[in-house]
Amino acid sequence: MLNLDRFIVEFDKGLRTLFAPAQTVRPLPGRELAEAPLSASDKKLAGALMRVNHSGEICAQALYQGQALTARKPAIQQALQQAAWEETEHLNWCEQRIRDLGSHKSFLNPLWYTGSLAIGALAGALGDKWNLGFLAETEHQVSRHLEGHLARLPAQDEKSRAVLAQMKEDEEKHATTALQHGGAPLPAPVRAAMQLSSKVMTKTAYLV
Numbered sequence: 001m002l003n004l005d006r007f008i009v010e011f012d013k014g015l016r017t018l019f020a021p022a023q024t025v026r027p028l029p030g031r032e033l034a035e036a037p038l039s040a041s042d043k044k045l046a047g048a049l050m051r052v053n054h055s056g057e058i059c060a061q062a063l064y065q066g067q068a069l070t071a072r073k074p075a076i077q078q079a080l081q082q083a084a085w086e087e088t089e090h091l092n093w094c095e096q097r098i099r100d101l102g103s104h105k106s107f108l109n110p111l112w113y114t115g116s117l118a119i120g121a122l123a124g125a126l127g128d129k130w131n132l133g134f135l136a137e138t139e140h141q142v143s144r145h146l147e148g149h150l151a152r153l154p155a156q157d158e159k160s161r162a163v164l165a166q167m168k169e170d171e172e173k174h175a176t177t178a179l180q181h182g183g184a185p186l187p188a189p190v191r192a193a194m195q196l197s198s199k200v201m202t203k204t205a206y207l208v
């Protein structure tokens, strides 16, 4: 495809990620559970946590999109397409919980998206070994982060908990996929820098 065509396709994907409702094939985890009566402060807390997770999934969309622009082997691209699709489902599920909890998405999502797209493209440009290592480390960190949110959610909010539990299972599978395709372990300073930048995102998205 011509570069300009490719650019338009990717730009369109970005706009849809940020502004159109995400699609899902798998139904919302925990849809069979009743909405628990939450106090105003618990509802606010759960809404803010789900906003952070939604922004995380916006970043995941951009990361997978960025690496797909530069990843080399078609077999790897194909394996990661399934993971990228599951990230879209996560985005949909988080959107649903944000709406049901009466909260709002982060106003800074375009910023998180653009930054993650650039990081994903950079990781992809370093070659499949580092690209996959980066994806695996990202997924590990997301999984640990979700574990923290599972503990922080109000005890009665089983519906949000069901969503995060399924997401965590998926993220661990994504990490395994990336490692199985040859992802290399990242140097400790890189892992620390990734942790720091995700901390900035999660703390800010919690507020706005």
Ligand SMILES: [Fe+2]
Pocket (backbone or CB within 6 Å): 057, 060, 086, 087, 090, 167, 171
């Ligand atoms: Fe995800």
Ligand SMILES: [Fe+2]
Pocket (backbone or CB within 6 Å): 060, 083, 087, 139, 170, 171, 174
């Ligand atoms: Fe993932």
